[in-house]
Amino acid sequence: MPASIGTASALRTGYSTGELTTVEVADQVLAGLAGRAGDAVWISTVPAEHLRARAAELHRRRTELAALPLYGVPFAVKDNIDFAGLPTTAGCPEFAYLPERTAPVVSRLLDAGAMLVGKTNLDQFATGLTGARSPYGAVESVFGGGLVAGGSSSGSAVAVAAGLVSFALGTDTAGSGRVPAAYNGIVGLKPTRGLLSVAGVVPACRSLDCVSIFTRTVDDAATVFQVAAAVHPDDPWSRALPVERTVGRAPSTLRLGVPRTEDLDFFGDLGQRDRFAAGQERLAGLVDATEPVGLQPLFEAGDLLYQGPWVAERLADLDDFLRRRPDAVLPVTRKVLEGGREYTAADVFRARHRLQELRAWAERLWRRIDVLVVPTIGTTFTLAEIEEDPIGRNTVLGRYTQFANLLDLAAVTVPNGFTESGRPASLTLVGPAFGDTTLVRLAAALTGEHVGPAGAAPTPPGGDLVPGGDLVPGGDLVPDGDLVPDGDPDGDGRVLLAVVGRHLRGESRNAELVERGATLAGIGRTAPLYRLYRLPSDDGIGLPSLVRVGADRGAAIEIELWRLPVDTIGGLLTGIPAPLSFGWLRLHDGREVLGFLAEAYAAEVAAAEDITAAGGWRAYRQAARTG
Structure with a gap:
């Protein structure tokens, strides 16, 4: 069986000592792809000769290692994100097109020295949390047993967990960057909306979409985030991390919100209940204080996504295609999307007004706590169980994830061991918009990664993390595109x-x-x-x-x-x-x-x-x- 590709930090160490070359790693990647031929992880891959050429190019530039934070690191992207050279299908062959330009978020990774391996499978049009809604095949968790991989970024999560690549991009509208991480025992970082550009991403729900990151360590997630994050002038949803949020707070200073017991539902899964209790206890030992938090307003916000007019926003970008080619769309996906036609403009405004009230509640919550911990998923399902009730059980999987983007929150999912029956468990740290650095720092402490005086594990020279993993923001552009010198931006002298x-x-x-x-x-x-x-x-x-x-x-x-x-x-x-x-x-x-x-x-x-x-x-x- 081919060896697993190392983490980004491990590869960098190997390159810096001369123990590895990019050409050797490319050959290792290709061997891994051959070893999984015929499975449902990939929709398309870069031709072998192209990957080898990229590796050879980087090898010639090995003296630039210090200036390329992702030098020689193999990665994958979900197949709703554009790369000029491979088709974008969004999980629908009839929808496929060949993009003329690479998505800016992918270009930044390539500019930092990363090596793209290919495009990964997903729930069709990124609509679903199971990984089973794809004409390219259902994706199974790396832990086997018929367990779903989680969706919609199923292929990206499995590619990382199986060691086929060091990291992968997904997207996350309702939990698609967190649920697959939970099912495959890896880290899933869902940044604040807009910090990673969604230009060149097929919209699922345009006002809520977010590019997410899958890695095997928190340190790698932070490194990739720092490279990928930037304001892009062609992306109206793009925004920058404020300067005052560039340094994450120490875990020992944080107030942790813990769910009230009566608000937690594990759907009869006692193993997941016990694992969450253990993880929450470990977290409590890292922070300054804990405070019980009611989750019902979060659940109400989350329900708006699939049981409210935001379904109509999902339909907005696909309605023409759906009307012209209804048979090209899977029945379960079509049923979800066509539900958007049931809502009126009045429904939209009523829901927006209620969401504003829930956002005000959330703002008050962040005055009392700094981070909230929740289960990522309440229970696990097999592919057979999802087939029995594809919509109902999909809703169960989104219970603790689908409120985040509606309320403009950041989140990071980390592994939390296994239940007695061998099912993977995880938990998610949630914070307010632009709280990414603090979440990363707490996640690193929880997973036992080295924590320096200012954050999580350090990156090599040329990276964008302070020693300890604190993050640096992107810059802002004025409307006409001229750069604004950052003299005294806050007017505080x-x-x-x-x-x-x-x-x-x-x-x-x-x-x-x-x-x-x-x-x-x-x-x-x-x-x-x-x-x-x-x-x-x-x-x-x-x-x-x-x-x-x-x-x-x-x-x-x-x-x-x-x-x-x-x-x-x-x-x-x-x-x-x-x-x-x-x-x-x-x-x-x-x-x-x-x-x-x-x-x-x-x-x-x-x-x-x-x-x-x-x-x-x-x-x-x-x-x-x-x-």
């Missing part, structure tokens, strides 16, 4: 400053920031427009100098973002030696922030050492110490 060298945390001059009241806002990368040099210094450590050179010669360099009082900038500048100064520095996400830059002549100093390939000053220093 503080400014973001990009730090590249000896003012980084742990470096010799960091105290100059701290003494002026600066606080860390996160870690990111520059746009690929710069080169980093080490100039000689009296103390022998060297003076890191960032020089802008342009896209033809530049690379992305790791930086830290610090927020400090505007009135301290002048005093800080007077202590900066030439050729360093302050200037506007462009980040990887397109924002312009004040930062440390060097004049161009720094590159011409006789003893200047070009250390761009290291990806950043911290990585260079570490390599120098270990080399």
Whole structure:
């Protein structure tokens, strides 16, 4: 049996030590695909020669490892997300088309060095939570026994859980990024709506759709999220993570909401009940306090999705196709979609008004707690059981998931062991919009991954996580597309400053920031427009100098973002030696922030050492110490 593909972090370690090459990993991926020929996980895959060519290209670029956070990492995408080169079917052969452009969220992963393997199976038109509603075949959980894989992102979840790829993209409107994670014992990250662009994604319910991430570790999920998250000007649903949310809160400071016992329903599954109780107890030991929470308003909101006029929104983008080709759509999918024709405009407004009341309730809830824990699924079903009652049991699977996007919440699902009968259990951490970083940090603590002083496990140089997994936001665009310099965006008398060298945390001059009241806002990368040099210094450590050179010669360099009082900038500048100064520095996400830059002549100093390939000053220093 072919070996399982490693996690993104494991592959990166192998590449950095020379124990692995991208060509070897590509061959391993192809062997895995051959070993599962004929199953229902994949709808289409990249031709073998194309995958090998991509691997060879990356191997030639192996010196750029530090600047490519997903270098050589194989991944899959759900087949309702566009990739130019493979058809998009949305689980319906008659609907298939060949996209001219790759979805921006996929392009960002490719630009970061990832290797696309193929497109995965799904519940047709992403309508369902079972993984059994596809003309390409029903997908079974990796745990076997006829257990459903969960949907609609069934193929993506199984591809990750089976070790065919390191990570995969799904979508999540009602729980499609969480239910499959639960059924396959992996991590499912459903970010705040809009942080990952839905441009190039076949709509299921346009105002609620969300791109989701499947991985085997929380660290990998955070890394992929950081690469994929960005505002896209062609996506009207796109939005950025606010600066104040870039650093997740420590678990020990959190107030955890726990469901009232009377609101929990495990549909007679005592094994799932007991596993959830055990997981909730472990969580309680990580946080500052717990508070009982009633779930009925959440359930009422969730019911609006399939028992309210949002079904009509599902129909809106597919009505023409459904009228022209009704026989092309599976009977169960057609029944759900055609139910949208029963609602009037008045029904829509009544439901929207009630949802606004429920959102107000949720806003009050987040003043009392920081995170809510719920079961991901109350019970499990086999393919045979789903066939007996496809709609009723689908509703059961969405009990604890389908309210999240209606109420604009973020969520992350993590494994929670197995029941005595061997069925997988999981739980989901839920937080308010833009609470993603805090959820990731708590999830990492719960799964036992290393937690640093500022978050979850660190990523390699060139990534977009602070040590410990805290996340960096994308930038905002003004309506005409011009970039807005991030000077004092909040009007609070503080400014973001990009730090590249000896003012980084742990470096010799960091105290100059701290003494002026600066606080860390996160870690990111520059746009690929710069080169980093080490100039000689009296103390022998060297003076890191960032020089802008342009896209033809530049690379992305790791930086830290610090927020400090505007009135301290002048005093800080007077202590900066030439050729360093302050200037506007462009980040990887397109924002312009004040930062440390060097004049161009720094590159011409006789003893200047070009250390761009290291990806950043911290990585260079570490390599120098270990080399």
